[in-house]
Amino acid sequence: MVKALKRDEVAMIGWSGDAxxxxxxxxxxxxxxxxxxxxxxxSDFQVRSELEKDKMLRVAGGSWNWGVRPGVLDxxxxxxxxxxxxxxxxxxxxxxxxxxVSPVLTRENSKGPDGKWKLGSHFCLHYIDSLxxxxxxxxxxxxxxxxxxxEAMRLVSEEYVGGIDxxxxxxxxxLDGLQTATESDVAALxxxxxxxxxxxxxxxxxxxxxxxxxxxxxIDPGMPLVRWQGAVMASRxxxxxxxxx
Numbered sequence: 001m002v003k004a005l006k007r008d009e010v011a012m013i014g015w016s017g018d019a020x021x022x023x024x025x026x027x028x029x030x031x032x033x034x035x036x037x038x039x040x041x042x043s044d045f046q047v048r049s050e051l052e053k054d055k056m057l058r059v060a061g062g063s064w065n066w067g068v069r070p071g072v073l074d075x076x077x078x079x080x081x082x083x084x085x086x087x088x089x090x091x092x093x094x095x096x097x098x099x100x101v102s103p104v105l106t107r108e109n110s111k112g113p114d115g116k117w118k119l120g121s122h123f124c125l126h127y128i129d130s131l132x133x134x135x136x137x138x139x140x141x142x143x144x145x146x147x148x149x150x151e152a153m154r155l156v157s158e159e160y161v162g163g164i165d166x167x168x169x170x171x172x173x174x175l176d177g178l179q180t181a182t183e184s185d186v187a188a189l190x191x192x193x194x195x196x197x198x199x200x201x202x203x204x205x206x207x208x209x210x211x212x213x214x215x216x217x218x219i220d221p222g223m224p225l226v227r228w229q230g231a232v233m234a235s236r237x238x239x240x241x242x243x244x245x
Contacts (some may be wrong), residue, residue: 001158002072002079004128004149010036010043013078015093018048020074021084021125029074030055033094034125041133042145043125046088046097048172053098056123060086064119068144070152073125081156083148089117126131130227208238 002114005013015036022029030181031052034045049051059069066087088100090110099121110120131138131146198221199207211218215236 002081002153004081004153005078006129007036007043007127007133008038008075010073010075010080010127011038013076015043015075018157019045019076021045021082022072022074023084024070024072024152026059028055028059030059033097034122035094041135042127042130044093044122045084046092046094046099046122049098050097050121053100056086064088066141068141068148070148070155071125072152079156080127081149081152082125082127082147083152084123085145085187086123087117087119088123089120092121094122 001018015034017035018031018033020029025043031048032045033048034043047056057064060067064087066085067081068085069086071082073082091105091107092099101121105118105120110118112118126142126145126149128146128149130149131142134142198204203222207218207221212217215233
């Protein structure tokens with residue numbers, strides 16, 4: 001199960017070494033090396049080898065860029081929703097990792113006269129609360145990175161096979177006609193079932209009332225909520241029905 005863990009929760013797991021970062025838009029796994037620190041709002045990482053560098057460059061579309069991407073970090077058997085970009089910059093951050101640029105840049109010469117980063121050696125990975133932890137507040141890049149973490153959670157809820165418990169996958173395969181189904185087939189079926197399943201019985205009327213009063217839009221009724229969505233819906237319900245009746 002993929003989770004939107006906060007930086008401190010990732011720090012409790014501990015990251016100082018290798019992990020697998022999967023780009024959700026291309027479903028490309030990349031072996032990386034990095035770390036997490038409670039004194040920094042996001043993590044820096046490098047690719048592990050020349051082969052992984054080539055994979056990262058393909059994910060970037062053939063040229064290094066700052067475009068943000070939704071991802072999943074596989075760290076010590078924990079799957080963590082995250083976002084990252086594809087522009088290596090500044091200095092190396094991990095021993096034993098692959099340096100994109102040689103010789104190594106220093107902090108003093110890693111930015112040009114225009115204040116923009118030159119090509120360097122590491123990438124950035126953001127967590128669900130990296131925006132909130134940023135010293136000095138928000139900027140567009142951080143907002144985009146934060147939105148990509150939420151996009152990662154949406155993608156894993158609907159499509160990403162790695163976000164489906166394999167025990168559930170095996171049980172679904174036992175259904176008539178699904179013994180030979182691929183993981184992608186089962187994932188697509190689960191996504192369809194979640195998006196289209198509606199509440200039954202007495203709770204059905206409560207759901208219809210919630211839709212009619214604007215608590216929820218009623219779209220994809222079976223899909224799971226992330227915490228911010230649940231908080232917004234609870235807030236709406238309180239404003240629309242303050243007496244609780």
